[in-house]
Amino acid sequence: xxxxxxxxxxxxxxxxVLVALAVIFLPMLLSREDELQRVVVDxxxxxxxxxxxxxxxxxxxxxxxxxxxxELEPIAEAPAPxxxxxxxxxxxxxxxxxxxxxxxxxxxxxxxxxxxxxxISWSVQLASLSSRTGAQALQDTLRRQGYDAxxxxxxxMNRVFVGPVIERAEANRLREQLSRxxxxxxxxxxxxxxxx
Numbered sequence: 001x002x003x004x005x006x007x008x009x010x011x012x013x014x015x016x017v018l019v020a021l022a023v024i025f026l027p028m029l030l031s032r033e034d035e036l037q038r039v040v041v042d043x044x045x046x047x048x049x050x051x052x053x054x055x056x057x058x059x060x061x062x063x064x065x066x067x068x069x070x071e072l073e074p075i076a077e078a079p080a081p082x083x084x085x086x087x088x089x090x091x092x093x094x095x096x097x098x099x100x101x102x103x104x105x106x107x108x109x110x111x112x113x114x115x116x117x118x119x120i121s122w123s124v125q126l127a128s129l130s131s132r133t134g135a136q137a138l139q140d141t142l143r144r145q146g147y148d149a150x151x152x153x154x155x156x157m158n159r160v161f162v163g164p165v166i167e168r169a170e171a172n173r174l175r176e177q178l179s180r181x182x183x184x185x186x187x188x189x190x191x192x193x194x195x196x
Contacts, residue, residue: 065116065193118193122171123163124178126186128154135160147178152194164191 114120126142129135135151135158142149147162162178165171171188178184 063116065118119166121164121166121191122168122188123161123165123191124171124175124186125159125161125189126178126182126184127160128157129160130157132158134158142182145181161189161191162186 112119127135127138129138132151132153138160139149139151142160142162148164149160149162152159152161162174163171165174168188175186175188178186
């Protein structure tokens with residue numbers, strides 16, 4: 001008997017819900033269109049975009065940097081032959097005097113600029129590895145310790161450098177610090193910008 005009462009209660013509640021929905025939505029369905037309010041917005045026309053002057057683009061010629069000789073500092077310990085390749089022998093190259101504007105010559109002494117009118121700077125070459133992943137791992141380790149390390153691919157070898165720094169004496173101190181901390185015997189070389 002209780003089962004019939006529950007079923008009857010559910011049917012009565014369902015019928016009441018249907019009646020309530022009919023009372024709410026039936027007038028909306030049967031209303032006429034003339035009873036609906038139409039709103040018309042009178043907005044001004046969109047303004048015209050201002051006329052932009054035509055700009056003539058002119059290509060900029062970028063001179064190719066000259067290859068500068070590397071200056072090596074002799075080191076007391078020879079690098080291990082299995083991991084480190086021999087350093088390249090510096091080849092003297094003719095130095096061409098750049099055409100430096102007067103304002104640039106006043107800003108920096110001529111001895112501080114190279115043939116490409118770039119500041120002379122120095123890096124410490126720590127290793128020359130055949131394995132790219134090994135060079136990348138050494139670079140990552142040095143960077144985590146706060147050094148500005150980078151890798152350059154030269155003659156099939158991956159060279160790991162720290163720097164550049166402006167003063168050669170600072171590069172020497174950096175080389176000694178790296179030698180003490182990491183037991184890496186490096187040498188100071190002239191910083192060469194990466195060629196694209």
